[in-house]
Amino acid sequence: xxxxxxxxxxxxxxxxxxxxxxxxxxxxxxxxxxxxxxxxxxxxxxxxxxxxxxxxxxxxxxxxxxxxxxxxxxxxxxxxxxxxxxxxxxxxxxxxxxxxxxxxxxxxxxxxxxxxxxxxxxxxxxxxxxxxxxxxxxxxxxxxxxxxxxxxxxxxxxxxxxxxxxxxxxxxxxxxxxxxxxxxxxxxxxxxxxxxxxxxxxxxxxxxxxxxxxxxxxxxxxxxxxxxxxxxxxxxxxxxxxxxxxxxxxxxxxxxxxxxxxxxxxxxxxxxxxxxxxxxxxxxxxxxxxxxxxxxxxxxxxxxxxxxxxxxxxxxxxxxxxxxxxxxxxxxxxxxxxxxxxxxxxxxxxxxxxxxxxxxxxxxxxxxxxxxxxxxxxxxxxxxxxxxxxxxxxxxxxxxxxxxxxxxxxxxxxxxxxxxxxxxxxxxxxxxxxxxxxxxxxxxxxxxxxxxxxxxxxxxxxxxxxxxxxxxxxxxxxxxxxxxxxxxxxxxxxxxxxxxxxxxxxxxxxxxxxxxxxxxxx
Amino acid sequence: xxxxxxxxxxxxxxxxxxxxxxxxxxxxxxxxxxxxxxxxxxxxxxxxxxxxxxxxxxxxxxxxxxxxxxxxxxxxxxxxxxxxxxxxxxxxxxxxxxxxxxxxxxxxxxxxxxxxxxxxxxxxxxxxxxxxxxxxxxxxxxxxxxxxxxxxxxxxxxxxxxxxxxxxxxxxxxxxxxxxxxxxxxxxxxxxxxxxxxxxxxxxxxxxxxxxxxxxxxxxxxxxxxxxxxxxxxxxxxxxxxxxxxxxxxxxxxxxxxxxxxxxxxxxxxxxxxxxxxxxxxxxxxxxxxxxxxxxxxxxxxxxxxxxxxxxxxxxxxxxxxxxxxxxxxxxxxxxxxxxxxxxxxxxxxxxxxxxxxxxxxxxxxxxxxxxxxxxxxxxxxxx
Numbered sequence: 001x002x003x004x005x006x007x008x009x010x011x012x013x014x015x016x017x018x019x020x021x022x023x024x025x026x027x028x029x030x031x032x033x034x035x036x037x038x039x040x041x042x043x044x045x046x047x048x049x050x051x052x053x054x055x056x057x058x059x060x061x062x063x064x065x066x067x068x069x070x071x072x073x074x075x076x077x078x079x080x081x082x083x084x085x086x087x088x089x090x091x092x093x094x095x096x097x098x099x100x101x102x103x104x105x106x107x108x109x110x111x112x113x114x115x116x117x118x119x120x121x122x123x124x125x126x127x128x129x130x131x132x133x134x135x136x137x138x139x140x141x142x143x144x145x146x147x148x149x150x151x152x153x154x155x156x157x158x159x160x161x162x163x164x165x166x167x168x169x170x171x172x173x174x175x176x177x178x179x180x181x182x183x184x185x186x187x188x189x190x191x192x193x194x195x196x197x198x199x200x201x202x203x204x205x206x207x208x209x210x211x212x213x214x215x216x217x218x219x220x221x222x223x224x225x226x227x228x229x230x231x232x233x234x235x236x237x238x239x240x241x242x243x244x245x246x247x248x249x250x251x252x253x254x255x256x257x258x259x260x261x262x263x264x265x266x267x268x269x270x271x272x273x274x275x276x277x278x279x280x281x282x283x284x285x286x287x288x289x290x291x292x293x294x295x296x297x298x299x300x301x302x303x304x305x306x307x308x309x310x311x312x313x314x315x316x317x318x319x320x321x322x323x324x325x326x327x328x329x330x331x332x333x334x335x336x337x338x339x340x341x342x343x344x345x346x347x348x349x350x351x352x353x354x355x356x357x358x359x360x361x362x363x364x365x366x367x368x369x370x371x372x373x374x375x376x377x378x379x380x381x382x383x384x385x386x387x388x389x390x391x392x393x394x395x396x397x398x399x400x401x402x403x404x405x406x407x408x409x410x411x412x413x414x415x416x417x418x419x420x421x422x423x424x425x426x427x428x429x430x431x432x433x434x435x436x437x438x439x440x441x442x443x444x445x446x447x448x449x450x451x452x453x454x455x456x457x458x459x460x461x462x463x464x465x466x467x468x469x470x471x472x473x474x475x476x477x478x479x480x481x482x483x484x485x486x487x488x489x490x491x492x493x494x495x496x497x498x499x500x501x502x503x504x505x506x507x508x509x510x511x512x513x514x515x516x517x518x519x520x521x522x
Numbered sequence: 523x524x525x526x527x528x529x530x531x532x533x534x535x536x537x538x539x540x541x542x543x544x545x546x547x548x549x550x551x552x553x554x555x556x557x558x559x560x561x562x563x564x565x566x567x568x569x570x571x572x573x574x575x576x577x578x579x580x581x582x583x584x585x586x587x588x589x590x591x592x593x594x595x596x597x598x599x600x601x602x603x604x605x606x607x608x609x610x611x612x613x614x615x616x617x618x619x620x621x622x623x624x625x626x627x628x629x630x631x632x633x634x635x636x637x638x639x640x641x642x643x644x645x646x647x648x649x650x651x652x653x654x655x656x657x658x659x660x661x662x663x664x665x666x667x668x669x670x671x672x673x674x675x676x677x678x679x680x681x682x683x684x685x686x687x688x689x690x691x692x693x694x695x696x697x698x699x700x701x702x703x704x705x706x707x708x709x710x711x712x713x714x715x716x717x718x719x720x721x722x723x724x725x726x727x728x729x730x731x732x733x734x735x736x737x738x739x740x741x742x743x744x745x746x747x748x749x750x751x752x753x754x755x756x757x758x759x760x761x762x763x764x765x766x767x768x769x770x771x772x773x774x775x776x777x778x779x780x781x782x783x784x785x786x787x788x789x790x791x792x793x794x795x796x797x798x799x800x801x802x803x804x805x806x807x808x809x810x811x812x813x814x815x816x817x818x819x820x821x822x823x824x825x826x827x828x829x830x831x832x833x834x835x836x837x838x839x840x841x842x843x844x845x846x847x848x849x850x851x852x853x854x855x856x857x858x859x860x861x862x863x864x865x866x867x868x869x870x871x872x873x874x875x876x877x878x879x880x881x882x883x884x885x886x887x888x889x890x891x892x893x894x895x896x897x898x899x900x901x902x903x904x905x906x
Contacts, residue, residue: 313771334773343771351771354764361757365772369754377753 008071010035010199011056011087011168016065018051025051027223028065033168038190038200040214042207042243044440046410048223049203053170056201057089058082069168088161089170094153098146103128105145106160131162135192137185150299151182158189169193170201175209176438179298180468180501187213205243205440207236219243244442252448255456257476260289261324263460264310264429269319271302271309279305281484282319287429287460292451294475294492295464298504302484303464304346307433310462311343312336324428337366340428344418344435346464348411352418355407359399360388362406363421395420396446412443423450427459434465448474468504472497482507547824547831550870551838555583557866558859565855582853589848590841598729601736602802604840606631608739609794610818611825611832612746613665613787617683618827619750620783621763626672626687627791628815629694630665634795635810636698637664639706639716642800646720653722658738658796665792666785668694673784677777683784691815702808714808724801735797740833742790747829759783791815820868839864 009032018026025048033039043049054060056067058076067074069085076082082089096105103124125141132139137155145153154174161169171190175183190213194200204210210217210231217229219242227242241247264287271280279302287293297303308314310321312333320329323339331339345351353362364373364384372383388402397416399409406414415435422430432451436444451474455461465471471478475492480503487507490500502508559579566574575581590600610627617624624630641660645653672686699714706716724733750756761769762779769776794814799806821839825831842864846857 311771332773333771337773345771350765350767352768354761354768356764357761365761365768368757368772374754377755379752379754379757381752 007034009033009068010037010070011201012068012071013052013056014066014068016052016055016062016067018048018055018060018062024223026055026062029220029223029225031218031225033199033201035167035199036194036197037215038194038202038213040202040204040210040217041220042204042210042217042239043220044205044243044442045412045438046440047220047243049220050172051223052220053089053172053201053203056082056087056170083164083166086165086167087170088164088166088168090154090157090161090172090174092173092176094157096145096153096156099144101142101144102139102148102156102159103141105156106141106163127163128159131159135162135189135196137189149182151178151185154178154182154186155189158193162193166198168199168201170203172203173205174202175204175206179505180497181505183209207239207243207441210239211236221245240441244440251473252445252452254452254474257291257455259291259476260458262286263289263324264462265322266310267320267322269306269309269321270317271305271314272317273305278317279484280309280316283481283484283486285479285486287462289428289458289460290455291476292455292461292463292474292492294471294478295462295481295486296468296471296478296500296504297464297466297481299466301481303433303481306481307343307346307431307462307464310336311341311431334366340426342422342425342427342430342459344415344422344430344432346433346437348415348418353406353414355405357406358403359392359397359406359409359417360384360402362417363388363391363402365421367421391417391420391424394424395450412439415439415443415447419447419450423454427454429460429462430454431462432464434467435463436465436467436470444470468497468501472500480504480508546874547826547835547871550824550867550874553870554863554866558583558863561859561862562855578853578855582849582855582859585849585852586842586845588852589845591845592848595730596844598732600837600841600844602731602733603844604836605735605739605801606794606798606812606814607817607821607836607840608833609742609790609797610814611821611836612742612829613790613794614818614822615825615827615829615832616746616750616759616790617783617787618822619763620759620779621766622676622780622783622787623684624669624687624784624787624791625684625819626668626690626815627787627794627818628813629687629691630668630788630791631795631798631812631815632691632694632698632810633664633668633788634661634792635664635799635806636694636701636795637661637792638722638796638799639719639806640664640701642719642722643706643717645722646717648721650721650723650725653720654724654734654800657719657722657800658793661792661796661799662789663792665788665790665795667788668792669784669786669788670781673781676784677780695809698806698810699808702806716805716807718804719800722800723804724797731802733797733801735801738793738797742793743829743833746790750829755782791818794818817864820864823868823871 011033013029013031016026016029017024029048029052031041031052041049041052051060055062056076058078058081067076074085076085097108100108103121106128107124128139128141139155139159145156148156158169174186178186190200190202202210202214211234214231217231217234217239218225219227219229219239221243229239266283266285269280269283270278273279281302283306285293295303305314309316312331312335315330320327322328323341328336328339349355354365361384364387367373368379373380373387385402391397392399392402395416397409397420398413406417409417419435435451436447439447451461451463463471463474472492472495477489478492478495478500479486479489480500481487482504488503562579562582566572566578589596591597610631613627613630614624638657638661642653642657645656668690671690672681672683675681675686676683702716703714707714708717724735726733727737750760758769758774758779761772761774762776762783766776769779798812798814817839821832821836824835824838825833842860846860849855849859850857
């Protein structure tokens with residue numbers, strides 16, 4: 001692929017500049033993607049990757065610079081225009097209609113272009129089957145999208161692009177929602193697409209993925225191209241340094257854990273989701289002071305309901321929870337909070353923050369009713385402001401001031417606000433639900449170090465994450481959750497990624513179970 | 523975001539700054555006046571045989587201003603007309619802050635009228651020191667009940683407050699009629715009417731009709747502002763309004779707060795009704811003619827739910843209403859033009875939000891897309 005003598009790039013972006021009030025999102029960015037190449041675009045959140053791709057996809061117009069397709073200058077004015085020129089985008093959040101079938105989703109937006117009045121379902125189905133077969137995977141065109149796994153839904157998105165005869169395929173963080181196995185499958189598919197001559201732009205901030213899949217890597221930092229690499233000539237440290245602009249410690253130095261007394265004990269916990277489905281089906285676990293228990297699992301196996309039951313947002317239907325020896329089953333969030341439980345919710349924008357409030361108000365969101373932040377019914381704005389200034393400094397929250405609205409901060413800084421609020425006091429138990437989802441390397445490093453510090457200070461920590469690498473890196477013990485149960489607990493430092501991945505995907509019930517040596521059923 | 527040199531934080535977009543908190547409403551008002559002028563010109567063209575006066579819109583607006591601000595008595599009257607709008611606007615605005623759309627200010631107003639007239643008539647021969655506070659409290663309680671009901675229904679069963687409050691507006695109408703036709707009716711009177719409130723009547727402080735209610739409304743503005751921004755209760759109300767999930771997570775009790783918020787809405791609108799009765803009409807017939815409850819929604823929207831904004835926009839609408847009569851007398855333009863102006867202001871206000879959203883979408887920046895779901899234009903019109 002990359003050995004062919006400099007063919008005309010399928011896509012070339014020259015000197016792309018895009019300014020927004022106060023920021024230069026893209027500063028003379030050059031990018032060329034050859035036919036049959038997988039080109040990774042690596043950068044932190046906010047570096048300008050998405051702006052660049054929005055320009056390519058016709059969602060934004062560049063202030064300067066040109067886009068060339070097959071060597072000819074192209075002016076792309078809308079997504080429809082981009083699609084017509086063979087550019088397709090697979091978004092991080094799938095753009096699928098769940099109640100429609102695979103075939104219906106794929107022809108959506110294309111029907112009218114064929115000039116028909118009625119859908120030709122038969123032909124669409126045949127085309128889709130044929131396309132999927134050509135790239136080596138199976139797809140039932142008549143399956144409803146809502147019945148498909150996340151990985152399969154992503155393949156539908158890719159099929160949609162292929163159906164539209166895309167020659168340039170842009171994938172925005174495609175592996176964020178996948179299991180390791182699904183990630184392997186999508187990589188294999190991307191490679192076959194590239195071998196068939198398609199050009200692929202792969203947007204990511206995960207270093208090892210970029211190294212595994214791409215032919216070339218372009219690194220963007222603060223709107224500028226800061227380097228270009230070939231995987232053979234680089235490694236994760238080099239890429240991380242380019243991306244962040246300084247040396248980064250990729251794995252936290254977490255040292256030994258020194259578990260103390262049992263802080264949290266959960267016995268036979270059952271809980272239902274809002275629709276009445278039993279999602280937690282008898283969970284038993286214990287966490288000791290000064291230890292991190294990681295819960296690995298594919299999203300939707302009851303982790304959310306488990307965490308909500310522990311924190312008081314959901315009433316368990318059966319079972320009990322004790323915190324430091326006292327029964328706290330069915331306590332309210334405020335009781336849990338005042339009992340020394342910190343909680344970082346998975347969806348920071350929905351649960352963790354009020355985006356339309358100032359940072360200061362968000363920092364006291366769970367303690368606004370206590371002195372020193374209020375006296376009787378009166379708020380003490382000065383005390384709130386002082387505390388906020390202190391937390392902002394201690395947790396390195398990048399904000400113009402404590403009065404800035406939380407919604408104006410970047411994702412990483414929003415999460416730091418939540419972390420500052422929850423970490424900045426003595427805790428018995430800390431529950432972390434996807435604490436670093438969507439964050440950049442620098443923020444992840446920072447938060448991980450804070451978590452370890454909390455652990456070493458004797459806090460019991462429950463870490464739930466869909467990011468298996470995070471679980472493996474942080475946990476002293478790892479419990480695998482599948483179908484509402486903890487199907488296995490393994491030792492953290494010695495856990496094997498593939499074993500845990502397989503347990504996540506199958507619950508350990510499938511044939512060809514991995515070596516059982518280190519796996520002890522609960 | 524983690525390098526040694528922090529990039530300067532992007533400045534707030536110009537149209538989200540404090541300046542535009544004023545610009546958008548002002549532009550809306552200006553455009554509404556232009557539309558009103560066009561309506562006047564068109565109506566001239568379509569009314570044959572009356573000649574055509576290009577300057578008629580200017581003359582009409584001038585007459586309106588004269589009617590509302592032309593003399594001391596006119597100014598006082600404008601304040602009197604604005605007073606129920608201030609309180610009603612606060613009622614709707616308080617609901618907006620709590621994430622609730624109180625369309626029930628009309629019904630709460632009527633229940634305030636009823637509560638005030640019941641207590642006022644009962645205490646009419648005591649002394650103002652007892653009768654006035656008693657009658658005001660009667661009105662506040664009447665309104666509070668009418669806010670409490672939709673609040674409880676929402677908290678317990680999730681019944682949408684918009685639907686419930688609209689229906690309760692009709693119920694209030696009937697309850698008032700039943701009370702005035704029944705227990706409150708003066709037996710000797712030829713038609714259903716109550717006694718006057720006697721000692722409970724609000725004293726006139728200045729001008730021809732400048733009653734004490736004007737002062738009460740100003741105090742209410744201060745109290746609502748203090749409640750919303752200086753107390754923990756106000757923080758809870760605003761949190762539940764901005765993000766009920768986060769409120770629950772933060773240990774607040776959204777259901778309880780919803781009930782309290784709706785009751786507070788009812789109290790404010792009920793107070794408006796009580797003041798209107800005790801300050802102006804002093805008695806009521808079986809139907810109390812008013813559109814204050816509905817105008818209050820416009821007031822709250824134009825005032826962007828801020829107490830000061832509500833005060834200003836109530837004064838604006840009060841000014842137009844108070845001057846409408848003079849305009850009709852001097853230029854022959856029906857006073858209903860004020861309804862056209864009011865509706866058009868709202869139209870542009872909401873249209874502005876739509877335009878703003880389009881602008882924001884076009885220029886969306888960076889790798890972190892705006893997470894706000896594309897919903898609820900009204901709420902955005904309210905909070906900016």
